[in-house]
Amino acid sequence: MNxxxxxxxxxxxxxxxxxxxxxxxxxxxxxxxxxxEINAVLDLADIYVEQNxxxxxxxxxxxxxxxxxxxFEDSTRTxxxxxxxxxRLGADVLNMSVSTSSVKKGETLLDTAMTxxxxxxxxxxxxxxxxxxxxxxxxKVNCSVINAGDGTHEHPTQALLDALSIRRRKGRLEGLTVAxxxxxxxxxVARSNIHLLGVMGAxxxxxxxxxxxxxxxxxxxxxxxxxxxxxxxxxxxxxxLRLQNERxxxxxxxxxxxxxxxxxxxxxxxxxxxxxxxxxxxxPMNRGVEIDSEVADDIGRSLILDQVEFxxxxxxxxxxxxxxxxGNA
Amino acid sequence: xxxxxxxxxxLLDPAxxxxxxxxxxVGGGKIAAIGSHAKVPPSARLVDCTGLCLAxxxxxxxxxxxxxxxxxxxxxxxxxxxxxxxxxxxFAMLPNTTPVIDDIAGLEFIARRAREAKLVKIFAYGAxxxxxxxxxxxxxxxxxxxxxxxxxxxxxxxxxxxxMRRALSYAKGFGRVIVQHPEEPSLAAGGQMNEGExxxxxxxxxxxxxxxxxxxxxxxxxxxxTGARYHAAHLSTAEGVELIREAKNRGLPVTCDVAPPYxxxxxxxVGDYRTFAKLSPPLRTDNDRRAIIxxxxxxxxxxxxxxxxxxxxxxxRVPFASAVPGVVGLETLLPIALELxxxxxxxxxxxxxxxxxxxxEILGLPLGRLAxxxxxxxxxxxxxxxxxxDAGAFRSKSKNSPFDKRPVAGAVAMTVVDGRIVHxxx
Numbered sequence: 001m002n003x004x005x006x007x008x009x010x011x012x013x014x015x016x017x018x019x020x021x022x023x024x025x026x027x028x029x030x031x032x033x034x035x036x037e038i039n040a041v042l043d044l045a046d047i048y049v050e051q052n053x054x055x056x057x058x059x060x061x062x063x064x065x066x067x068x069x070x071x072f073e074d075s076t077r078t079x080x081x082x083x084x085x086x087x088r089l090g091a092d093v094l095n096m097s098v099s100t101s102s103v104k105k106g107e108t109l110l111d112t113a114m115t116x117x118x119x120x121x122x123x124x125x126x127x128x129x130x131x132x133x134x135x136x137x138x139x140k141v142n143c144s145v146i147n148a149g150d151g152t153h154e155h156p157t158q159a160l161l162d163a164l165s166i167r168r169r170k171g172r173l174e175g176l177t178v179a180x181x182x183x184x185x186x187x188x189v190a191r192s193n194i195h196l197l198g199v200m201g202a203x204x205x206x207x208x209x210x211x212x213x214x215x216x217x218x219x220x221x222x223x224x225x226x227x228x229x230x231x232x233x234x235x236x237x238x239x240x241l242r243l244q245n246e247r248x249x250x251x252x253x254x255x256x257x258x259x260x261x262x263x264x265x266x267x268x269x270x271x272x273x274x275x276x277x278x279x280x281x282x283x284p285m286n287r288g289v290e291i292d293s294e295v296a297d298d299i300g301r302s303l304i305l306d307q308v309e310f311x312x313x314x315x316x317x318x319x320x321x322x323x324x325x326x327g328n329a
Numbered sequence: 330x331x332x333x334x335x336x337x338x339x340l341l342d343p344a345x346x347x348x349x350x351x352x353x354x355v356g357g358g359k360i361a362a363i364g365s366h367a368k369v370p371p372s373a374r375l376v377d378c379t380g381l382c383l384a385x386x387x388x389x390x391x392x393x394x395x396x397x398x399x400x401x402x403x404x405x406x407x408x409x410x411x412x413x414x415x416x417x418x419x420f421a422m423l424p425n426t427t428p429v430i431d432d433i434a435g436l437e438f439i440a441r442r443a444r445e446a447k448l449v450k451i452f453a454y455g456a457x458x459x460x461x462x463x464x465x466x467x468x469x470x471x472x473x474x475x476x477x478x479x480x481x482x483x484x485x486x487x488x489x490x491x492x493m494r495r496a497l498s499y500a501k502g503f504g505r506v507i508v509q510h511p512e513e514p515s516l517a518a519g520g521q522m523n524e525g526e527x528x529x530x531x532x533x534x535x536x537x538x539x540x541x542x543x544x545x546x547x548x549x550x551x552x553x554x555t556g557a558r559y560h561a562a563h564l565s566t567a568e569g570v571e572l573i574r575e576a577k578n579r580g581l582p583v584t585c586d587v588a589p590p591y592x593x594x595x596x597x598x599v600g601d602y603r604t605f606a607k608l609s610p611p612l613r614t615d616n617d618r619r620a621i622i623x624x625x626x627x628x629x630x631x632x633x634x635x636x637x638x639x640x641x642x643x644x645x646r647v648p649f650a651s652a653v654p655g656v657v658g659l660e661t662l663l664p665i666a667l668e669l670x671x672x673x674x675x676x677x678x679x680x681x682x683x684x685x686x687x688x689x690e691i692l693g694l695p696l697g698r699l700a701x702x703x704x705x706x707x708x709x710x711x712x713x714x715x716x717x718x719d720a721g722a723f724r725s726k727s728k729n730s731p732f733d734k735r736p737v738a739g740a741v742a743m744t745v746v747d748g749r750i751v752h753x754x755x
Contacts, residue, residue, distance in 0.1 A: 031530065110646060130648035131532035132602035151650070153532030188532060215535055216526040 022325045026138045026145040027318055029154035030195040038196060041317045042164050048313035049168075052088065062089035062323055065122040069095045071148070072109070072128040077283055077308070078148050078157075082125045085315035091122075109133060110140060117141040123319060126150070131188075144322045152186050158282055159192035161314040163200065165306045166237055169278060174201035179231050179273075180222075181207040182241035182263060182290050185214045185252075189282045190241060194220050207231030209263060211252045228263055235273045239280045240265050243290050256289055266292045270301075278303050332356045333748065334369045338378035338709065342385065342699035343682030353383055355705040358747035363699055378709055381742055384681050385697045386418025386449075386706035389662060390586060390688035391508075391562055391634035393483070393655065395726070397438060398427025403639035403726050405439065409448035410724035411659040413752035416708035416741040417635070419450035419689075419696050420659075423483035424461060431456035431467040433475040440476065448751045449744075450706070452478045452692065457496045457507065463487050466496060473503040478692040481508035481562070484609065486544055488514045493548065497557035506558040506584070506691060509548055511569065512610055516540040521650050523596040523611045531602065533649060536611050538566045545572045552581050560691055561585040563636050565610040567620030574629040584691050585629070586683075588636030589665035590656060592621045594731060604645045604652035605731045608636075611654075625683060626675045632688040633680075635662040639727030657725045661718055661732045663710065667739035670712075677712075707745040714740040 022040065030038075051057060067086040069079050079095060086093040098112055109128070116124065117140070124145045126134045131151030138145040149155040167173055178197050184190045184206045197204045198221045206217055207225040218224055225231030232238060243259065253259045270277065279295055280303045287293045296302055335353045340363065342348075351365035354373060362368070369375070389412065395402030403411075412420055422439065424430035430439065436453055443451035455472030459465045461482040469480055480500050486509060487493045493509075500507050517540040522528050524535025545561055549572060552559045564570055564587050573585045590608055595615050598606040606612060624630040638655025645652050666684060669675040689697030696706060720733035744752035 109648065128648065130650045132650075133648040135602055136646075136648055151532050151648075191530070191532060214529040215524045215537075216529055219526040220530065 022321045024322065025325060026134075027156055027322060028134050028138060028145065028147045030156045030159050030192045030199075031154065033196075033199065035199050035201075038160070038163065038200060041160055041314065041321060042167060044317040044320060045160070045164050045310065045313040046168070048316040049310060052309070052313055057088050058090060059088065060090040061320055062086065062091035065091040065323065066120070067091050067093045067123040067125060067319065068116055068121045069093065069125045069148075070098065070112070070116065070127070071096065072098050072126075072133070073149070075127055075149065078127065081308075081311040082148060082315050084312045085319060088312070089316055089319060091319070109136065113137045113141055117143065123322065146318060146322070149188055151188065152191070153188050154192045155188040156192050157311070157315050157318060158189050159196040160318070161307055161311040162193055162239065162280060162282075163196055164310045164314055165280065165303045166278070168310070169303060169306070170236065173197065176236040177203040177205065177234065178237040178239060179205045179207050179225075179235040180239045180241065181228065181231065181265065183212045183243050184208050184217065184241070185212045186244065187241045193239065194222055205231055205235065209253050209259070228269060229272055232269060232273045235277055237278050237280060238265060238270065238273055240291050242282065242284065243286060245286075260289055264288075264290055264292060265295050267294055270295060277301065280304065280307060282307070332361065332370050332373035333376060334373040335376045335378050335383055335707070335709065336369065338381055338383035340364070340699060341382050341678060341681055343678045344385075344686040344698035344700070346678060347699065348678060353699065353707070355745070355748045358705055358749070360699060360701055360703050360705050363701060376743075380711065381709050382712050383707060383709050385685040385699055386708045386744060386746065387416050387663065387684045388688045388694065388697045389417045389420040389635045389637070389659065389684070390632050390692060391423065391588070392420045392637040392659065393423045393425060393639070395639060396426065396442065401726070402641050405442040405451065406446045407724060407726045408637070408659065409443070409446040409451065411657075412449045413744045413746075414724050414741065415635070415660040416663050416710060416744050417449060417659055418706035418708065418744060418746045419452065419694065421452040421454060421478050421692060423481065424454050424456040425483040429456050429461045430454070431459050431461065433468070433471050436472060436475045436477060449746055450696070452476070452694070454479050454481045454483070454508065456480065457482045457487055458492060461485055463489055463492060466492070466499060469500055469505070470503055473505050477505065478694065479506040479508050479560070482510065484510060486510045486512050486514055490547060490551065494551050494555060497551055497555040497559065501555060501557035504693070506560050508560045508562050509544070511541050511544040511548065511561045511564070512536075513540045513544045516543065520611070522599050522607065523613045525596065525614070527596050527599060531599070531649075538568065538613065538617075541566050541610055542568045542572065545569055549576050549581065549583065552576070552583055556582070558582045563588045563591065563610060563634070564621065564624075564630070565591050565613050565617060567617045570620050570624040570629055574624065577629065584631040586632035586634045586688070587621050587625065587630050588634055589658060589662060590636070590731060592618055592625065593665050593668060594618075598731060602649040603731070604647070604649055605656060605729050605733075607649060607652050607654045608656060609654035622669060622674050625669065626679065628679070630683060631691060633662070633666050633683040634688065635659050637725075639725055640729045641727055645729050655729070657720075657723060657727050657730050659725060660723050661730060661737075663708070663741060664718070664737035664739045665732060667712070668737065671738055705745055705748040708741060709743040709745070710739060710741045713738050716740050
């Protein structure tokens with residue numbers, strides 16, 4: 001180990017609050033993380049944002065480590081972000097795309113994981129269409145598992161990058177009012193954000209058609225709105241969610257145009273929010289379905305490109321902290 | 330004739346209310362004498378039961394097997410051994426095998442395999458509909474003649490109201506009960522666990538309690554219409570218990586059962602995606618759990634069945650949504666049920682009634698009682714002996730128990746079927 005990586009290792013640990021050891025071997029969800037832990041990720045990510053803006057973006061903190069991206073569900077954006085994050089920390093990154101269509105899912109999942117585990121990776125970054133799949137893997141493998149989105153459960157790095165985007169623009173999370181809008185029922189992004197924003201002291205609202213609001217969501221500490229104009233009133237942040245096309249056409253909502261009419265984000269609708277309200281979207285956007293192009297492209301108000309940029313930094317911070325925990329940094 | 334005398338036993342017979350220390354004499358596979366004054370013939374082989382309870386062998390009215398078709402999960406022989414170890418001397422198996430038991434050939438196969446296993450008494454339900462597909466009536470008359478103890482589509486509900494109405498009317502003619510899995514399938518579609526906060530947090534699709542309530546309410550109307558005997562299996566909700574209670578008060582010929590997971594566990598036990606806590610119907614809330622216990626205590630619940638559903642590792646070591654629901658239960662039926670007695674929630678005779686005379690009467694079987702002349706089907710157990718459930722040691726081929734490692738009190742010492750010892754605690 002050379003001097004440079006030694007000093008960066010200390011830098012990473014310096015962002016853990018005094019007396020606190022990063023306790024997680026895996027990052028399976030936001031639920032259960034403390035505000036101190038979340039701040040540690042965000043503080044470290046701030047440093048990586050700067051690193052990522054330099055011409056030489058690469059450090060050696062995770063040199064020699066192996067990261068396997070195991071994506072059972074297509075996702076160019078998240079996979080690329082993790083890939084860059086790993087590479088910028090000097091790790092070897094391998095991408096595995098696994099099709100689930102032809103084989104029995106369960107067998108593929110555990111068998112594939114055990115096969116990969118035998119190659120001694122340090123991290124498995126897992127995306128899977130079923131809630132709880134990363135947890136199942138985490139119980140079986142001996143490396144760190146990072147949940148890159150599981151079913152309708154959690155997408156922790158998305159919530160962390162959302163938090164970083166907000167914090168860098170607003171300077172804080174505490175006391176802000178955030179409206180998460182759209183298909184809450186099927187959204188892992190919404191769940192992770194509800195946990196994170198709640199822990200950090202923000203007021204969270206969920207706004208959407210009643211058929212896309214999950215049962216008992218109010219028990220997660222949010223206020224529920226089915227009327228978008230009321231839901232957006234005086235909010236600081238409008239977080240739009242993607243509406244999957246297959247959920248249109250009569251199953252959950254009657255039609256695309258009806259959805260846009262009542263739940264699409266337009267400039268008029270945004271007018272009821274605070275004048276400096278910011279707009280977020282985890283991407284990819286359905287322009288004209290959940291969000292109007294005029295709003296999405298307003299660089300003064302839209303955080304959408306920040307989210308993409310900071311996603312890499314947040315994932316670097318997560319990898320780095322998990323590596324610290326494993327005791328062989 | 331060889332005689333056996335079970336002496337100094339605490340004789341427990343829910344059918345007559347007998348609870349006394351005494352002797353039970355068995356001869357020719359039947360109960361020859363019983364009571365505190367029963368004379369022990371000098372030729373009798375003595376089995377000293379000091380400190381032990383002796384009750385009618387348990388009758389389990391809801392057991393799923395893997396034979397025919399999925400023998401890696403459970404065979405008739407492995408289930409028989411498992412039942413015997415659990416103090417169960419008779420069980421009724423669901424027709425959801427491969428193929429479905431919807432004709433007499435299927436029933437005859439089961440009967441032959443049960444004779445070969447020669448451990449416990451195995452009865453079978455016939456399917457209500459062909460292939461248990463919910464469309465065309467199965468040959469209920471022929472199935473009844475061939476020994477079907479009742480009719481059920483087992484794991485799936487008969488969802489079509491007209492089919493259900495005709496099934497009830499038709500089965501009535503043959504004096505058999507219709508057993509329903511009371512769950513409205515369209516409302517439960519895609520559901521993985523009880524709908525509510527926990528499902529929402531875990532990102533799992535919920536099954537609302539209304540799925541059970543709606544189906545029960547509909548079925549009770551059809552029972553009024555037809556006058557047929559109806560049995561609701563494995564109730565999971567407080568409202569479900571209340572509906573049956575009201576129906577009984579109105580004089581409708583309805584009965585119901587529950588399974589140990591529904592009074593010992595709740596949706597909280599799903600925890601972090603524990604597939605062994607995935608059941609159909611799903612585990613519900615603590616309020617439901619308590620209502621079910623109250624139903625057992627006041628007799629609204631007629632039977633406690635194991636709802637034994639063996640699943641192999643491939644069916645359970647997968648993400649929660651892909652996991653097949655169901656848990657094994659033959660070897661934990663008695664100790665988990667006895668928790669209700671030990672907690673003081675249900676009297677011992679009442680509790681045993683739900684596992685003996687209760688289900689026997691629903692199925693019209695002359696079992697589940699300690700009466701002279703009745704088959705000597707007995708369970709002898711230590712009411713208080715503590716032990717820890719070890720799923721790995723189950724006789725069942727499948728180990729999918731949510732009760733693994735659970736400390737329990739009450740252990741089977743010996744199981745007797747027709748006077749033969751089919752299980753003995755080593």
